[in-house]
Each structure stands twice: as C-alpha cells, then as structure tokens.
Amino acid sequence: VLLTEEDFYDLTMAYLKKAQEDNVVHTEIFFDPQTHTARGVAFDTVVRGITRALDDGEKQMGISSQLIMCFLRHLDEKSAQKTLDYALDYKDKIIGVGLDSSELGNPPNKFSNVFKRAQNEGFLTVAHAGEEGPAKYVWEAIDLLKVMRIDHGIKSIDDKKLVAELVRRQIPLTVCPLSNLKLRVVSDMKYHPIKRMLDKNMMVTINSDDPSYFGGYVNQNYIEVARALNLTKDDIHLLAKNSFTSSFLSDAKKKNYIDKVDVMDKELR
Incomplete structure (x- = not known):
C-alpha cells in the first residue's frame, strides 16, 4: 500500500529501472492523485515522492522525465477542481493535466471547466479518449477541452x-x-x-x-x-x-x- 513519500519514491524508481532496461531516454509519466488523497494520503506526499525519484532517475540513469497529473473521470468535476487547486503549488514539477479512468459514460465534456482553468494556469493538456469510448469523445477532447495530445x-x-x-x-x-x-x-x-x-x-x-x-x-x-x-x-x-x-x-x-x-x-x- 502506498502511504509514505518513500513508498511513492520506491514505486517511481522501480518503474524507471524497468524503463532503463528498455533503453528509454525520456518519459512523460501520469499520476492519479485522487486515488491517494481519497485514502487520506496528502497530495504533497505523492508529488514529493514521485518527483524526488524522477530527479534521481535523471542523475543516476540519464532518463529525463516530465510529470502529468490526471483527473479521474469517474469522479465529478468538483473533485477535479480541488485537485487542480493542490497542483497550483507545483507548477515547477507538474507540466500538464490529463484525464483517465473509466471512459464509457464519462465524456470529456464533463470536465470542460477544469481544463479551461488548467490551461489558463499554464498547464499543458492531454486526455484519454477513444479507447473504450467512441470517436465522439476524441472530438470533444480536441474541440471542447482543446487538448494538445490524445491518449489512446x-x-x-x-x-x-x-x-x-x-x-x-x-x-x-x-x-x-x-x-x-x-x-x-x-x-x-x-x-x-x-x-x-x-x-x-x-x-x-x-x-x-x-x-x-x-x-x-x-x-x-x-x-x-x-x-x-x-x-x-x-x-x-x-x-x-x-x-x-x-x-x-x-x-x-x-x-x-x-x-x-x-x-x-x-x-x-
């Protein structure tokens, strides 16, 4: 169970070691803070553990990285807005926001306000769309959320x-x-x-x-x-x-x- 900063550090380092075995030189990692804050783990704990590992990964393995925070689409936009509030203190660590979790029944338009706000705050934007969901979700992601990249x-x-x-x-x-x-x-x-x-x-x-x-x-x-x-x-x-x-x-x-x-x-x- 992921609870402490060291837990998130260890998890991230384990991934980076596997990535190194595959000769990966740059990685753009997603993380879902709502999964952990809902369990009482502080947002700061999650981000600090991950980013410390990413920093060490670059120093020790030569793997550059960037961090993207995803909103869980099965939760409501209010929860996403609260999560974005937390991220504002970490603009130097988190380059962008995304959208993941259960796609069907949770279209991109559900999150149009939080994505607009994230863009106004200077975050890059991506979104999972068109894997389990229809092509319509991809249209919404590029037209309503104005994402720069589609996942899947x-x-x-x-x-x-x-x-x-x-x-x-x-x-x-x-x-x-x-x-x-x-x-x-x-x-x-x-x-x-x-x-x-x-x-x-x-x-x-x-x-x-x-x-x-x-x-x-x-x-x-x-x-x-x-x-x-x-x-x-x-x-x-x-x-x-x-x-x-x-x-x-x-x-x-x-x-x-x-x-x-x-x-x-x-x-x-």
Whole structure:
C-alpha cells in the first residue's frame, strides 16, 4: 500500500529501472492523485515522492522525465477542481493535466471547466479518449477541452472526418497496444488499427500505459505490434521518431533525439 513519500519514491524508481532496461531516454509519466488523497494520503506526499525519484532517475540513469497529473473521470468535476487547486503549488514539477479512468459514460465534456482553468494556469493538456469510448469523445477532447495530445484514440479510425482533422492538425495519439488487448478493445493484436493509422499519416506513437498491469513495458508493446502486423523497419523508425515529435520536450531536444534515431536506423539497415 502506498502511504509514505518513500513508498511513492520506491514505486517511481522501480518503474524507471524497468524503463532503463528498455533503453528509454525520456518519459512523460501520469499520476492519479485522487486515488491517494481519497485514502487520506496528502497530495504533497505523492508529488514529493514521485518527483524526488524522477530527479534521481535523471542523475543516476540519464532518463529525463516530465510529470502529468490526471483527473479521474469517474469522479465529478468538483473533485477535479480541488485537485487542480493542490497542483497550483507545483507548477515547477507538474507540466500538464490529463484525464483517465473509466471512459464509457464519462465524456470529456464533463470536465470542460477544469481544463479551461488548467490551461489558463499554464498547464499543458492531454486526455484519454477513444479507447473504450467512441470517436465522439476524441472530438470533444480536441474541440471542447482543446487538448494538445490524445491518449489512446484508436476509435478515431472509425470516423473519416476525425482522421482528416487529426492528420491536418498533426495531433498526436499515444497508442497503447497491450492495454487495448487487455481491455478487449481489440480481440487480437493482428486486428489492431495502428498500422492503418500510420499509413494514413496520423501522428501515432507506441506506449506502455500501466505496464505492470497490462503485461509489458514499451519494448514489449513494440514487439507485439511488429510481430502481429508485420511492421517494416520504416514503420518502426517512424514510430520511434513520432514518440519524440509528440513529446513535450523542447524543439532542440526533440531534434537531438530524432537525429539519434536516424543514425541508429542507418546503422541497423
């Protein structure tokens, strides 16, 4: 049970060590403070434990990181507003806000006010949409919440107009294949739409979601998709580059990492 600052530190460090094994160099981590504050754990305890580990992870492993606070969508917007209040003291630690938890029956429009306020406070914004929920939720996330990035978003492929809009605006979609399989959003990895999304020039990336729960860290997600969909080296090269393009790193850091991906791609040909 996560109770103390050290508990959150240990959990975060355990993740970073696994990420290091997968040769991850940058990670943008989500956390759900409401899960813990509802149990009487102080918001400060959660954030301090996580961010101390992230700082040590960069010093000890060379993994840079950014922290995104998510609102639990099965709770009401009032609870989200209170959570945002807590986050205001940590703008130097938390770069953005997101939306996760049970998607069906909890559309993005439920949180339009808190997202507007978060943007006014200078936070970047993302939202889970279009995994278990319909393509309509993706529309709401980009039009009402005005998010910069969609988490999951695979149901977007069902709406041609939405696909065209996502391509036009190059809004990233952080796709999590093993999560999709575990939640039975796809019945078999061979039916996963990520290859079709890539072929339509959608800005898709491969991610691990909750890796310990869904059965694999980021490399395993790449492996499972590559095997099931017969991805080419060009596909994998583009997915790796997209992950940096879609990140919240500075343009200079994005270019640095993308250049490294290009060099490695040439070496492996």
